[in-house]
Amino acid sequence: MAWSMTQARAEDAYRHATARKAAQLGAAVLVLVILVLVDLATGPSGMSIADVWTALLAGPSGEDRAAATILWQLRLPQTIMGILVGGCLGIAGLQMQTILDNPLASPFTLGFSASAGFGAALAIMFGNFAWLPAYLAVPLSAFAMTVLACFIVYVIAVWRGATPEMLVLAGITVLFFFQSLQSLLQFMASPEVLQQIVFWLFGSMLKATWTSVTVCGVIMIACLPIIVRDSWNLTALRLGDANAASLGLNVRALRKRTFLTVALLTSAAVSFVGTIGFVGLIAPHVGRALVGEDHRYGLPMAAVSGAIILIAASVIGKAISPERLFRLASSPPSPAFQC
Amino acid sequence: MSVSDAGNRALKTRGLGVQRGGKTIIAGVDLTLSGGLVTAVVGPNGAGKSTLLAALAGALPCAGEIVLEGVSTASGKSPATWRVGYMPQAQTLRTRLTVLEVLLLGRREQLGWRVSDMDLAMAREMVAHFRLEAISDQPMTRLSGGQQQMVLLAQRLMREPDLLILDEPTSALDLHHQLAVLDRIRAYARRTGAVVVAAIHDLGLATRNCDRVALVHGGTVRSFGEPEEVLTREMVGDVYRVELDTYRNSLGRSVNIPVSAVLEPVQTENKSA
Numbered sequence: 295m296a297w298s299m300t301q302a303r304a305e306d307a308y309r310h311a312t313a314r315k316a317a318q319l320g321a322a323v324l325v326l327v328i329l330v331l332v333d334l335a336t337g338p339s340g341m342s343i344a345d346v347w348t349a350l351l352a353g354p355s356g357e358d359r360a361a362a363t364i365l366w367q368l369r370l371p372q373t374i375m376g377i378l379v380g381g382c383l384g385i386a387g388l389q390m391q392t393i394l395d396n397p398l399a400s401p402f403t404l405g406f407s408a409s410a411g412f413g414a415a416l417a418i419m420f421g422n423f424a425w426l427p428a429y430l431a432v433p434l435s436a437f438a439m440t441v442l443a444c445f446i447v448y449v450i451a452v453w454r455g456a457t458p459e460m461l462v463l464a465g466i467t468v469l470f471f472f473q474s475l476q477s478l479l480q481f482m483a484s485p486e487v488l489q490q491i492v493f494w495l496f497g498s499m500l501k502a503t504w505t506s507v508t509v510c511g512v513i514m515i516a517c518l519p520i521i522v523r524d525s526w527n528l529t530a531l532r533l534g535d536a537n538a539a540s541l542g543l544n545v546r547a548l549r550k551r552t553f554l555t556v557a558l559l560t561s562a563a564v565s566f567v568g569t570i571g572f573v574g575l576i577a578p579h580v581g582r583a584l585v586g587e588d589h590r591y592g593l594p595m596a597a598v599s600g601a602i603i604l605i606a607a608s609v610i611g612k613a614i615s616p617e618r619l620f621r622l623a624s625s626p627p628s629p630a631f632q633c
Numbered sequence: 634m635s636v637s638d639a640g641n642r643a644l645k646t647r648g649l650g651v652q653r654g655g656k657t658i659i660a661g662v663d664l665t666l667s668g669g670l671v672t673a674v675v676g677p678n679g680a681g682k683s684t685l686l687a688a689l690a691g692a693l694p695c696a697g698e699i700v701l702e703g704v705s706t707a708s709g710k711s712p713a714t715w716r717v718g719y720m721p722q723a724q725t726l727r728t729r730l731t732v733l734e735v736l737l738l739g740r741r742e743q744l745g746w747r748v749s750d751m752d753l754a755m756a757r758e759m760v761a762h763f764r765l766e767a768i769s770d771q772p773m774t775r776l777s778g779g780q781q782q783m784v785l786l787a788q789r790l791m792r793e794p795d796l797l798i799l800d801e802p803t804s805a806l807d808l809h810h811q812l813a814v815l816d817r818i819r820a821y822a823r824r825t826g827a828v829v830v831a832a833i834h835d836l837g838l839a840t841r842n843c844d845r846v847a848l849v850h851g852g853t854v855r856s857f858g859e860p861e862e863v864l865t866r867e868m869v870g871d872v873y874r875v876e877l878d879t880y881r882n883s884l885g886r887s888v889n890i891p892v893s894a895v896l897e898p899v900q901t902e903n904k905s906a
Contacts, residue, residue: 530738532728540719541741587730
């Protein structure tokens with residue numbers, strides 16, 4: 295009798311704890327929604343919140359062409375891209391820290407930023423193709439090089455057993471390889487091209503378009519089933535490889551699957567907006583600190599935290615220097631607005 | 634060698650062997666382990682106990698054949714596809730998952746997005762069974778090594794395994810918990826008819842709390858049977874290179890107490906030559 299009462303109390307405590315985590319996640323989403331509205335309403339054009347709301351309801355072909363253009367062609371894609379990139383990097387960061395069992399790991403530990411940077415630099419220098427506009431050639435090249443880097447790391451790691459140590463070693467090798475290639479291109483580039491390369495490397499939401507939003511969104515949605523399916527498995531991996539395997543988990547297959555998911559999410563994020571490194575490192579820590587290591591809550595919390603960080607950075611950037619944002623909106627982004 | 638026990642459920646090995654890095658770790662192990670009984674695997678350091686257990690659990694590629702209830706590795710099914718509860722040697726966990734969350738992971742294959750009331754009730758039952766109430770909401774990082782070991786053992790029992798393989802499950806426990814844990818393991822074997830194998834260093838515990846003993850030495854099973862048959866003064870002295878005194882305990886069983894190690898003379902160069 296005493297046991298069953300204790301059990302009932304403890305079951306209530308568990309349900310209460312999970313309800314609290316869900317509430318924290320809901321609160322984080324609410325904060326994100328508020329930040330998104332602030333981000334949409336902030337800018338150098340002087341549009342009031344009412345104007346923004348009217349333009350939002352009127353749609354992209356609203357009568358007020360200036361307001362429609364500002365909101366639907368500039369602010370909305372940038373804000374939505376911020377949410378997607380933050381979400382992708384938050385999830386990828388937590389997955390990376392879990393499969394490598396290293397709190398200092400991030401998607402960029404494996405050289406994805408360097409490869410994307412090299413791909414972008416390559417397209418900026420040599421990508422003046424008549425059949426492919428530069429705004430597509432640069433992200434496509436960055437994406438292709440990131441996928442190539444993933445492939446190299448994957449092949450090396452799988453060849454040697456897909457252990458965390460081998461993944462990190464292979465990743466660092468690829469990181470230095472692409473960094474040196476990127477440095478070579480920067481050395482060879484003319485001053486104007488070099489400036490464009492450096493601007494790209496800073497990372498900025500100002501590069502966002504509806505095309506990039508669509509591609510990034512589709513990749514994120516495509517990865518969601520795997521992310522959801524493996525959330526308990528990644529939680530089990532926190533017990534260490536040996537314990538996870540003894541629970542019937544195929545640890546190698548999980549590590550490979552998660553690596554490919556991380557590669558896709560990171561490629562999608564960095565190819566369009568440049569190298570935004572810290573989100574993939576910090577957002578997982580924020581997520582874990584708030585809801586613990588149960589990945590059912592940790593992964594969405596890392597995603598929302600990543601999005602909050604990026605959107606907050608965007609709002610703060612606009613508040614600090616709205617003039618430069620206006621001036622640079624139709625030109626290459628400035629270091630002042632790096633995320 | 635081959636020794637059989639009576640019983641419906643049984644794990645059998647034929648010519649079981651493991652090689653790592655070109656070196657033979659265990660070879661030619663033929664055993665028949667009956668369900669409902671706890672078998673202690675004992676032997677000196679480096680004898681191959683952990684390798685044998687890992688091979689039985691399907692965690693290592695091995696030669697030979699393992700048969701559990703008529704399903705054989707030779708038929709293309711890995712032992713890992715059976716309901717196995719395997720606990721490797723204790724390692725300090727660095728996860729901040731709570732005790733209850735760790736227990737629930739024992740039901741990993743059954744867990745849905747929302748933890749069912751049944752799974753939660755099972756976890757709670759295990760908490761009560763192992764007297765973990767005071768720490769059930771604590772993160773694993775705050776537990777002692779012994780507490781972590783008990784939680785992991787309870788987690789393996791959450792799987793309701795047909796084959797429970799434990800590598801030194803009592804290594805971090807105090808005397809009370811060593812006995813309590815082995816009692817629970819034995820009760821589980823009796824109640825479910827599961828095959829239970831545990832590597833144990835303490836020969837006293839193996840004698841008192843296990844039904845069978847497999848003495849491993851040099852990568853093979855030197856002797857298998859009831860504890861008193863296997864852990865004789867001569868056999869233990871020979872395998873462990875110790876000298877023993879034999880006493881009768883309160884149950885009338887003979888107990889060997891090691892009194893000194895037999896040390897080989899150290900080989901030194903003859904400098905006087």
